[in-house]
Amino acid sequence: MSPQLESPIPNPPPAPSELPDSVLDLAVKLDFKDFLSKSDLESLRAYGRAANYIAAAMIFLKGNVLLEEPLTPEHIKPRLLGHWGTCPGLILAYSNISRIIAKTGEDVLFVTGPGHGAPGILACLWLENSLGPFLPQYTRDRVGMKNLITGFSTPGGLPSHLNAQTPGAIHEGGELGYALSVSFGAIMDNPNLIAACVVGDGEAETGPTAAAWHSYKYIDPAESGAVLPILHVNGFKISERTIYGMMDDKEIVSLFSGYGYQVRIVKDLENIENDLAASLTWAISEIRRIQHAARSGQPIMKPRWPLVVLRTPKGWGGPKKVHGTIIEGSYHSHQVPLPNAKTDDVELRALATWLESYKMPDLLREGEPINEILNVVPTAHDKRMGQRKEAYRVYLPLHLSHWEDESVSQGTLQSCMKIAGKFLAKVIEQNPTSFRIFSPDELVSNKLDAVFKVTNRNCQWDPCLRGHGGRVIEILSEHTLQGMLQGYTLTGRTGLFPSYEAFLGIIHTMMVQYSKFCKMASETSWRQPFGSLNYVETSTWTRQEHNGFSHQNPSFIGSVLNLKPQFARVYLPPDANCFLSTLSHCLRAKNYVNLIVGSKQPTPVWLSPDEADKHCIAGASIWSWASVDSGEDPDVVLVGIGVETTFEVVAAAALLRKHVPQMRVRVVNVTDLMILSATGAHPHALSDEAFEGLFTNNRVVHFNYHSYPIELRGLLGGRRGTDPERIWIAGYSEEGTTTTPFDMMLCNHTSRYDIACSAIRGAARSNPHVMKDAHVKESLMKHMARKERDEIYATGRDRDDVFDVPVFA
Secondary structure, three states: OOOOOOOOOOOOOOOOOOHHHHHHOOOOOOOOOOOOOOOHHHHHHHHHHHHHHHHHHHHHHHOOOOOOOHHHHHHHOOOOOOOOHHHHHHOOOOOHHHHHHHHHHHHHEEEEOOHHHHHHHHHHHHOOOOOOOHHHHHHHHHHEEEEEEEOOOOOOOOOOOOOOOOOOOOOOOOOOOHHHHHHHHHHOOOOOOOEEEEEOOOHHHHHHHHHHHHHHHHHHOOOOOOEEEEEEEEEEOOOOEOOOHHHOOOHHHHHHHHHHHEEEEEOHHHHHHHHHHHHHHEEEEEEHHHHHHHEEEEEEEOOOEEEEEEEOOOOOOOOOOEEEOOOOOOOOHHHOOOOOOOOOOHHHHHHHHHHHOOOHHHHHHOEEOOOHHOOOOOOHHHHHHHHHHHOOOOOOOOOOHHHHOOOOOOOOOOOOOHHHHHHHHHHHHHHOEEEEEEEEEOOOOOOOHHHHHOOOOOOOOOOOOOOOOOEEEEOOOOHHHHHHHHHHHHHOEEEEEEEEEEHHHHHHHHHHHHHHHHHHHHOOOOOOOOOOOOEEEEHHHHHHHOOOHOOOOOOOHHHHHOOOHHHEEEEEOOOOHHHHHHHHHHHHEEOEEEEEEEEOOOOOOOOOHHHHHHHHHHHHOOOHHHHHHHOOOOOOEEEOHHHHHHHHHHHHHHHHHOOOOOOOOOEEEEEEHHHHOOOOOOOOOOOOOHHHHOOOOOOEEEEOOOOOOHHHHHOOOOOOOOOOOOEEEEEEOOOOOOOHHHHHHHHHHOOOHHHHHHHHHHHOOOOOOHHHOOHHHHHHHHHHHHHHHHHHHHHOOOOOOOOOOOOOO
């Protein structure tokens, strides 16, 4: 095996490509020499020295934060956490944008993809005094700086990545790939806002980022703000080169020119402040030019938006070489460049030399930054990027009409999705700048197309759609849509993400990261509540018979169930009226992850609008009309959770009423899944008394559940009297193919016949009249199931009346 070779030189230039030199003519040329005044240049450099010092000190120092005495091992933290490598580039970008805001008053939100570059961003926030107003322990003075440096990445201190505790942040920095799409969501319907988004070259390797570069094709410059992408190429990730670091200028220009951008490459290290200042000024002027044209009625077709590529060495300004190993310009500077500074004299001396090189005492007056640094900071507090109102206090509730206006008649067959589409059309009309639908090219398939009577899709590269203010974003990248939805939601608006059930799992980890942001935000006193993240899951496995096994996967339900209970809500409304009631509630709710599961095919409307509302408020109820003697003193309890699985429960109850009349059946429907949690485990959980009131404390309960049985078992596990001897659960069991709807029920043992067999076995335990011929009746049910399947395989279709509304004799 060949040994792994380390690069002999720091950040060597990429090998030249075979592309013609003329490709570089596509890159933007600027005369940046002496772009900055002498005072502005000195201010930026002073700001950079101070911020870089604070960022480095945060990683290493637990004392002696201004090096007022010789550095010793006692001054070094016992655990060194943090990522240095990206910090100098982040600080360079932040300070330059801050200077522009101070000069022009532009509205800019700063979003960072390299979330572990928190030391760099926190240092900038301290310098602009955006920490103290939110976190009083980090005032812009000597005490606040000491607290920031010594507390970073320690118990009780700020963590090593950006999160909801970070002023100005709308992006959880723990998982890479989503900063760009979050930025695009943030600027939608924010016409004056620019989101300056730094995308690290490591993050740029991810699939979600690769798709998100296309997001501008869905931004109408007449109604929305703009994203200024800054691709930070420093060549290395944690222990390897980056793809973009190996691409030369011609290759990068070719790639992004093809995506539709104007590219400006900033790489002159000797004059980088002038170069970046000129490039950012050009970029913002281009943004405003494109917007002005659109807003004056003369839009530019396929405008080429600006993109800045910032090339700097990894860990720029840190140690060059230690123990013969190259640090600056290599992956060794990605995290902690001197990991043994506490125990190794050579590394300790290198750290002291590094920190002293910034001459931090010269940059402070009585513990506060000198005026030269403050010249870079906007005077108006609300213009500072750490204090942008969009990041913490702009929630705008939706105007919603009464859902009952769209309700449907009890006893009819209706599609939950079609009825919801009519309701959503009204939501769009009533909230023309604060509600959007993010859909992965499935809105029509999911039968929500009634919204197109009042709006369009928003695709600016489509000549038929551009400039029409469409409220529907359709792109075949669930990751991009999820990021947009997060950015849109966290900046005060409300969105909806409808999807095929089988493919919501694609954004599972993004949803989990978002819920972590919600958790930390809820523990942060200065953050205002924000709208919930709303998912509609349809095209479910129960009606995916024409697509086959690949389109059968309800696992996203379990993903939401695993979240912290305070933020998780899962609803399975059984009919169209219940779906409307639930959807209206979710669009008004704040701070949750809401998942609503419903059918797009016509199914019975079991409940009137008034009954549906009461049922949804309760979360579950006994359906007396489907039960024997209104459900009193049952032999067995049959529970439906989900549209089609509930239909089979009702059908089973009717079947038993006819063939086993001596059985006393209670039918229960659960629409709010979280009520089943153990008492106290979830805010919606039933009390033990209420739980026993619905499900008894001594009768067999058969759950017919839309998703995986293990999920339900986990919810019920903490409740008394819910052992498998009494609680029987059927659900999706990974069985399916291209077959009929009813055969899907038979395959997964969720059919009326399977339920009836279970009911007979359960009721026989307490009812001797059932027990005496239980075997005969159960055999009849199995025989009927076999005949159904034989007919399906013989004819290729279900019986015409198999989904007729059950009739109770």
